[in-house]
Amino acid sequence: GAGVSQTPSNKVTEKGKYVELRCDPISGHTALYWYRQSLGQGPEFLIYFQGTGAADDSGLPNDRFFAVRPEGSVSTLKIQRTERGDSAVYLCASSSGTGSDNEQFFGPGTRLTVL
Amino acid sequence: GQSLEQPSEVTAVEGAIVQINCTYQTSGFYGLSWYQQHDGGAPTFLSYNALDGLEETGRFSSFLSRSDSYGYLLLQELQMKDSASYFCAVERAAGNKLTFGGGTRVLVKP
Numbered sequence: 339g340a341g342v343s344q345t346p347s348n349k350v351t352e353k354g355k356y357v358e359l360r361c362d363p364i365s366g367h368t369a370l371y372w373y374r375q376s377l378g379q380g381p382e383f384l385i386y387f388q389g390t391g392a393a394d395d396s397g398l399p400n401d402r403f404f405a406v407r408p409e410g411s412v413s414t415l416k417i418q419r420t421e422r423g424d425s426a427v428y429l430c431a432s433s434s435g436t437g438s439d440n441e442q443f444f445g446p447g448t449r450l451t452v453l
Numbered sequence: 454g455q456s457l458e459q460p461s462e463v464t465a466v467e468g469a470i471v472q473i474n475c476t477y478q479t480s481g482f483y484g485l486s487w488y489q490q491h492d493g494g495a496p497t498f499l500s501y502n503a504l505d506g507l508e509e510t511g512r513f514s515s516f517l518s519r520s521d522s523y524g525y526l527l528l529q530e531l532q533m534k535d536s537a538s539y540f541c542a543v544e545r546a547a548g549n550k551l552t553f554g555g556g557t558r559v560l561v562k563p
Contacts, residue, residue, distance in 0.1 A: 378556075379556070380553030380556050381496065388548075440486070442551065444497070
């Protein structure tokens, strides 16, 4: 497809479990962003990749959260020992990095529910 | 800390004009973006201002005043499909992350 895709679309897990969320950015986009959005709020920045490296991970809430992008394309957000407060929609976005407006293209998100 | 303030909700009728204001306080400012998000959907890009002034894109226009740390999104000739949440977002460094406001829910009535 032409857009950003995320899998799974929904994930229900139990407190304490480990989860992985996957993002497939638009082909050729060098920049990839992860955000988290709670109901009724704006997206909250988690981490930003430029190519394979994390250019800014200042939004990761604690060391239970980790993300990788080993080949500069697909990215995986990993959450260890999930807590109920981690429940949210996790959004991935990508951008070409060359546009003058930094338009970010968002995927449909993964709705994570921690029971 | 970083903060962006925008009204929580606006209601208007079809054909009307709505202005959504956004004031920001951030460490670093490169540009102000606006995104639209329908319920259950992904945010989609509407406009971007890096310099002072008005940018017009069809029925939507966006304005920025850097000296006032203020911008707005103007929605003209409102249609039912414009019912959605609208977010202002500051780009604090070129190509970097966006810091979003809490969103303004726009409800368009017939």
